[in-house]
Structure formats: structure tokens, C-alpha cells
Amino acid sequence: MIPAHATLTSSLLYLDGVSVSFDGFKAIRGLSLVIAPGEMRAIIGPNGAGKTTMMDIITGKTRPDEGTVMFGGSVDLTRLDEAAIANLGIGRKFQKPTVFDFHTIEDNILLALKSQRTVARTLFWKTAATDQKRIDDILGIIKLGDARSRLAGSLSHGQKQWLEIGMLLAQDPKLLLVDEPAAGMTDGETAETAVLLKEIARDHSVIVVEHDMGFIRELGVKVTVLHEGAVLAEGPLDQVSANERVVEVYLGR
Amino acid sequence: MITRFLIQGIGRLDLTFLGLLAALAVLVPLANLLLPENSVLHVPTSTMSLWGKYLCYALLAISLDLVWGYCGILSLGHGAFFALGGYAMGMYLMRQIGSRGVYGNPVLPDFMVFLNWHELPWYWYGFSSFPFAMLMVLVVPGLLAFVFGWFAFRSRVTGVYLSIITQALTYALLLAFFRNDMGFGGNNGLTDFKDILGFNVQAQATRAALFAMTCVMLIAGFLIARGIVDSKLGKVVIAIRDAESRTRFLGYRVDRFKLFVFTVSACMAGVAGALYVPQVGIINPSEFSPANSIETVIWVAVGGRGTLVGAALGAVVVNYAKTVFTSGFMAPYWLFALGALFVFVTLFMPKGILGTAQDWWGRRRKREPAASLAEPAPAE
Ligand SMILES: Nc1ncnc2c1ncn2[C@@H]1O[C@H](COP(=O)(O)OP(=O)(O)OP(=O)(O)O)[C@@H](O)[C@H]1O
Ligand SMILES: [Mg+2]
Numbered sequence: 001m002i003p004a005h006a007t008l009t010s011s012l013l014y015l016d017g018v019s020v021s022f023d024g025f026k027a028i029r030g031l032s033l034v035i036a037p038g039e040m041r042a043i044i045g046p047n048g049a050g051k052t053t054m055m056d057i058i059t060g061k062t063r064p065d066e067g068t069v070m071f072g073g074s075v076d077l078t079r080l081d082e083a084a085i086a087n088l089g090i091g092r093k094f095q096k097p098t099v100f101d102f103h104t105i106e107d108n109i110l111l112a113l114k115s116q117r118t119v120a121r122t123l124f125w126k127t128a129a130t131d132q133k134r135i136d137d138i139l140g141i142i143k144l145g146d147a148r149s150r151l152a153g154s155l156s157h158g159q160k161q162w163l164e165i166g167m168l169l170a171q172d173p174k175l176l177l178v179d180e181p182a183a184g185m186t187d188g189e190t191a192e193t194a195v196l197l198k199e200i201a202r203d204h205s206v207i208v209v210e211h212d213m214g215f216i217r218e219l220g221v222k223v224t225v226l227h228e229g230a231v232l233a234e235g236p237l238d239q240v241s242a243n244e245r246v247v248e249v250y251l252g253r
Numbered sequence: 254m255i256t257r258f259l260i261q262g263i264g265r266l267d268l269t270f271l272g273l274l275a276a277l278a279v280l281v282p283l284a285n286l287l288l289p290e291n292s293v294l295h296v297p298t299s300t301m302s303l304w305g306k307y308l309c310y311a312l313l314a315i316s317l318d319l320v321w322g323y324c325g326i327l328s329l330g331h332g333a334f335f336a337l338g339g340y341a342m343g344m345y346l347m348r349q350i351g352s353r354g355v356y357g358n359p360v361l362p363d364f365m366v367f368l369n370w371h372e373l374p375w376y377w378y379g380f381s382s383f384p385f386a387m388l389m390v391l392v393v394p395g396l397l398a399f400v401f402g403w404f405a406f407r408s409r410v411t412g413v414y415l416s417i418i419t420q421a422l423t424y425a426l427l428l429a430f431f432r433n434d435m436g437f438g439g440n441n442g443l444t445d446f447k448d449i450l451g452f453n454v455q456a457q458a459t460r461a462a463l464f465a466m467t468c469v470m471l472i473a474g475f476l477i478a479r480g481i482v483d484s485k486l487g488k489v490v491i492a493i494r495d496a497e498s499r500t501r502f503l504g505y506r507v508d509r510f511k512l513f514v515f516t517v518s519a520c521m522a523g524v525a526g527a528l529y530v531p532q533v534g535i536i537n538p539s540e541f542s543p544a545n546s547i548e549t550v551i552w553v554a555v556g557g558r559g560t561l562v563g564a565a566l567g568a569v570v571v572n573y574a575k576t577v578f579t580s581g582f583m584a585p586y587w588l589f590a591l592g593a594l595f596v597f598v599t600l601f602m603p604k605g606i607l608g609t610a611q612d613w614w615g616r617r618r619k620r621e622p623a624a625s626l627a628e629p630a631p632a633e
Contacts, residue, residue: 059502061498061502081501082498082501082502083501083504083505083506083507086501086502086503086504087504091502092502094499098496098499099496099499100491100492100495100496100499101495101496102491102495103488103491103492107488110485110488111485111488111489111492111500111503112503117503117504117505117506118509119486119509119510119513122484122485122486122489122505122510123481123484123485123486123513124484125484125485125486127485167503171503171504
């Protein structure tokens with residue numbers, strides 16, 4: 001799969017021939033993936049398929065051994081560090097929800113809120129009325145408004161997931177990487193999360209990794225199946241779940 | 254920044270602490286200078302200078318708490334910044350001796366004459382000026398911290414490795430300052446001071462002024478530290494302490510934030526050292542000894558890290574205990590006692606004296622231990 005040059009320039013995120021190995025184990029082998037501006041994409045695949053590693057590569061946590069990773073058609077992400085990539089407009093929710101336990105929920109959002117990240121600006125930061133409004137809005141969206149002054153460490157697993165989504169919203173990135181947002185949630189919460197993500201996808205590009213097929217179906221977007229570090233199938237959920245190779249991989253694990 | 258937090262954020266504990274320091278700054282010098290010696294309230298000069306020394310340690314402890322308690326950088330080399338500030342002050346005091354030294358050389362300090370040196374090394378230039386020396390009190394430790402931190406934080410050295418290299422830093426300086434040819438008086442260090450700003454350092458009034466100045470600088474250091482930790486930068490720094498890589502993914506350049514607090518903290522430690530030297534009358538290389546830096550960590554742990562006030566409290570409590578302990582028959586066992594104290598605090602009072610007291614206080618007032626952690630608490 002070699003996308004034409006036009007594919008690169010019109011893409012928001014462009015991965016081609018990406019490989020990475022850990023101590024000789026190839027976690028990603030020749031992965032190619034293109035996300036268009038405004039697109040929401042679901043990524044599925046068995047445990048160890050390399051979904052999280054792919055996000056690590058996009059966000060600068062892991063350097064690929066080979067391959068191209070381009071953002072916005074022109075920025076080479078493999079040359080940038082985590083902070084620079086975040087400031088380009090790529091936000092991430094981690095598989096294991098990671099919030100700042102010793103900060104209040106409100107402060108977690110404040111820290112994520114889109115702003116200049118320099119030392120001087122943060123030292124002399126004043127939360128403007130518009131910032132406060134935005135924080136309040138987000139707290140409302142993630143239904144944690146009443147708990148705003150509680151420490152994030154006291155939240156349940158599901159609430160932490162939502163807080164992290166709230167932090168993503170606050171960052172207002174161009175591209176959101178959302179790793180297993182529904183893990184540890186009740187069915188009701190899962191459904192609400194799907195609604196929330198669809199809402200977010202209206203004006204953001206989103207990549208969602210999830211194991212919950214009901215959730216993926218709810219999103220109703222193009223699905224990419226990863227297996228052993230490469231793309232196995234791509235297309236609408238019904239089509240990929242009818243794919244023999246996909247069935248084999250899922251049943252064979 | 255400062256004004257904002259003065260209006261809204263300052264807690265009752267902080268106010269008590271600041272009020273106490275302000276009172277000490279005024280009352281102790283007055284009780285020393287004005288009350289007759291037979292009065293019960295009279296403060297002897299030696300006691301005043303001893304407490305002045307404790308308060309210098311308190312400032313050092315606050316500077317360490319800023320990096321350790323809030324940013325998670327366990328510096329085992331903060332004694333180096335303290336000592337460098339002390340040496341800068343010592344160099345000024347040496348230059349003030351002038352021709353009153355044993356050898357009567359108007360320019361060279363005695364130890365240089367003794368070493369047969371004929372001119373002042375270039376790095377002693379300017380130290381006859383008080384403003385220049387005070388600038389160096391900030392610049393020398395600050396610059397060292399900046400350069401050291403620039404390399405360490407950029408290469409993402411953290412945890413134990415960072416602690417070890419800070420320890421190596423102070424050890425290297427210890428060895429360097431021991432050498433006579435470094436030009437800092439070798440193992441005797443700098444001493445026999447005469448004047449500071451034209452006043453006799455030994456005079457009672459000068460000592461009272463130094464004590465008051467120490468209180469003032471401790472208040473200033475505390476306010477700066479409080480201003481930093483209560484700002485958004487302070488929140489970023491705590492975020493770095495608790496989830497460093499998460500903070501990076503939010504777009505914060507972790508190394509720069511660490512560098513900022515580390516440098517500010519080193520400057521603060523330097524000021525503490527500068528106030529310490531005229532009050533104890535000497536600065537020598539033993540101030541660089543790794544054990545000093547480790548003791549500072551113990552003060553902060555005992556007082557309660559991440560509270561600022563606790564760090565200052567720990568410094569005073571431990572050093573007061575040290576004075577009592579080492580002046581009696583138990584003197585040889587002080588290090589054992591200190592070690593035991595550290596182990597005790599780590600095991601049974603991980604939040605230190607202040608944290609434990611606050612928990613206890615909070616529980617008494619609420620009468621509902623930690624219930625708010627369970628399910629949706631009412632908005633506060
Ligand atoms: N830093 C690392 N060092 C060594 N091996 C790693 C590292 N990161 C990932 N791996 C390995 O790479 C493979 C892919 O892992 P990855 O976490 O990307 O899978 P995943 O698709 O996210 O799986 P899951 O659904 O379980 O989250 C796994 O076999 C994992 O053990
Ligand atoms: Mg994963």
C-alpha cells in the first residue's frame with residue numbers, strides 16, 4: 001500500500017511503512033494509515049496488536065525504527081518530542097487513565113486548557129472569565145461539575161476516563177487519540193461515552209481504540225483492524241467483521 | 254502574582270508562620286538590646302545568633318521543599334548552593350578586613366599572603382563591593398544550578414540517578430574547596446571577619462540586625478515559594494512530580510519547568526548561606542560535605558514535605574534537638590538519633606510533623622475520616 005503524494009498533502013495524519021521493535025520483537029511492522037481532516041476512525045485488534053504502540057509513535061513517546069509519520073501533510077512527527085507534538089494539536093487519552101491525582105478535577109482541566117505553555121506565562125497566569133467559562137462548560141459536559149473541587153485521585157475508574165476526555169476537550173487539539181475510553185465503564189456509561197465522542201468528532205479528528213464492539217458499532221465510522229503491528233483490514237464494521245482473516249485472528253487468539 | 258495570592262490564597266497556617274517571624278524579627282532584637290541582662294525576657298546574644306542560624310537552615314529547608322516536595326526532585330546537593338552563597342558573603346567579609354589582618358596586607362587576605370601570592374585572583378575582584386557580593390550570592394548558586402539542571406533535566410535524568418549526581422556535585426565541590434590553590438582558604442575556609450557594611454560583625458547591635466534580616470529574608474523566601482507553588486506554574490510542577498510524562502503530553506516542556514524551580518531554589522539556598530556566614534563567623538569546605546545535604550532532606554521529611562511551613566519547622570526542630578543532644582553526654586550518639594528519627598518519620602509519619610498534625614486536626618473537625626473519598630461529595 002503506497003498512497004500517492006496527493007494522499008499525503010490532503011491528510012491530517014499519514015503513516016507509511018512504520019516499523020518499531022522492542023529488543024528484537026517487532027511490535028509494529030510496516031504500518032500504513034491515513035486519517036483525513038475531520039475524520040473519526042475506530043481501531044480494533046486483539047491484545048498486543050500494536051494499537052497503543054501506534055499512539056506512542058504518533059505522540060513522540062516511541063521513535064519508529066523506520067517509516068514516515070507526517071502531520072498536516074508537512075510536519076515530520078518523528079523529529080519532534082512529546083511537548084512539541086502536543087502543541088501542534090495532537091491530544092491523547094491513555095489506556096490506563098492518567099490524571100493528576102493530587103490536583104482537583106477543576107485544576108486538571110485548567111492544566112489541560114489550551115494556553116501558552118511557557119514558564120513565564122504559567123507563572124503569571126490569570127484565569128480569565130472566558131477560560132473559567134470554558135472550564136465550567138467542560139465540567140458540565142463530562143458531568144463532574146459538582147465534584148470540581150474533589151481530588152482527581154478520589155474518582156472512580158470510569159470518572160477518570162471522563163475526566164481525561166474532558167482534559168482532551170480543554171486542550172482543543174486538531175487530532176484526538178483516544179485509547180480504550182470505555183474500559184471499566186457500565187453499559188450506560190459506555191453508551192454516553194459514544195455519544196460524547198460523536199459530539200466531539202463533529203469538529204475534531206479522532207482516532208478511537210476500543211475492544212467493545214457495541215461501542216464501535218455505536219460510533220458508526222470506518223474501522224481499521226490491526227494485527228501483529230500491521231493493518232489487516234479496513235472498512236465499515238460490517239464489512240471487516242465479515243472478513244475471513246479478521247474472524248480468524250479474533251477466534252484464533 | 255504575589256498580590257493575588259495575598260488577597261485570596263493565604264492560609265491561616267501561613268499567616269501564623271509569617272506573623273510569628275515578623276514578631277521574632279522585632280521582639281528578639283529588642284529583648285536582646287533593650288532589656289537588662291537579669292530580666293527573664295532578656296535574650297542573650299549567643300542565643301539570638303543560634304536561632305538566627307536555625308532560621309537560615311529554615312530558609313534552606315524551604316528551598317529544598319520547593320524542588321523536592323513540589324517538583325519531586327530529590328536534591329542531595331542543596332548544601333552546595335548554601336555553601337556557595339556563604340562563600341560569596343565570606344569573600345566580601347574577607348575583603349572588608351583590609352590591612353587589619355595578621356600580615357597587614359591591604360588587599361590580600363591573610364591566607365593568600367601565607368601562600369606567597371602577590372595579587373588577588375581575578376575571581377576575587379569586585380567582592381569588596383557589598384552590592385556586587387550580594388549579586389554573586391544569587392548568581393553563583395543560581396548559575397551552577399542552571400547549568401547543572403540544563404544538562405540533567407534535558408537528558409531526562411530523574412529519581413535516584415539525579416539524587417546521586419547532585420550528591421556527587423557537592424562532593425566534588427568539597428574536594429575542590431579543600432585545595433589551597435583554589436584560592437578560597439583551603440580547609441580553614443574564610444574567617445576572622447571584622448566588619449559588614451562598616452559595622453563590627455561581633456557587635457551586639459550588628460548581630461541583632463543580622464537576626465532581624467534573617468527573619469525578613471525567610472519571610473521573603475517563603476512568600477516567593479508560596480507565590481510559585483500557588484501559581485499555575487506551581488500546579489504544573491506538582492503535575493510533573495506526580496505524572497511527569499503525562500505533563501509532557503499536555504505540551505509542557507518539563508525540563509524548563511524543573512530548571513526554573515531548581516534555579517530559584519538554588520538562589521534561595523545561596524541567600525540562606527550568605528546570612529549564615531556572618532552569624533556563625535566562618536565558612537569552610539565542610540559546608541559542602543554530602544552529609545549536610547542529606548541532613549537538610551531529613552529536616553524537610555521530618556517537618557512535612559510539600560508544605561513549606563513544615564520544612565521550616567523541621568529545620569528548626571531538628572537543629573534545636575541537635576543542639577540539645579550534642580551539648581550533653583549523648584553527643585556521640587547524635588547521628589544515630591538522627592538516623593532513627595528519619596526512619597521513624599518515614600515509617601510512621603510519612604507526611605511529617607505538619608502533615609500528621611493537619612490530618613489529625615482535619616479529622617477532629619470533620620469527625621468523618623476520609624468519607625469524601627468514596628462517593629460524590631457535595632460541592633465545597
Ligand atoms: N515499551 C515496550 N517494550 C517492550 N515491548 C513493548 C513495549 N510497548 C509495547 N510492547 C509490546 O508490543 C506489543 C504491542 O503492544 P500494544 O500495547 O501496542 O498493544 P495493544 O494493541 O495496545 O494491546 P491491548 O489491546 O492489550 O492494549 C505487545 O506485545 C507489547 O508487549
Ligand atoms: Mg493498548
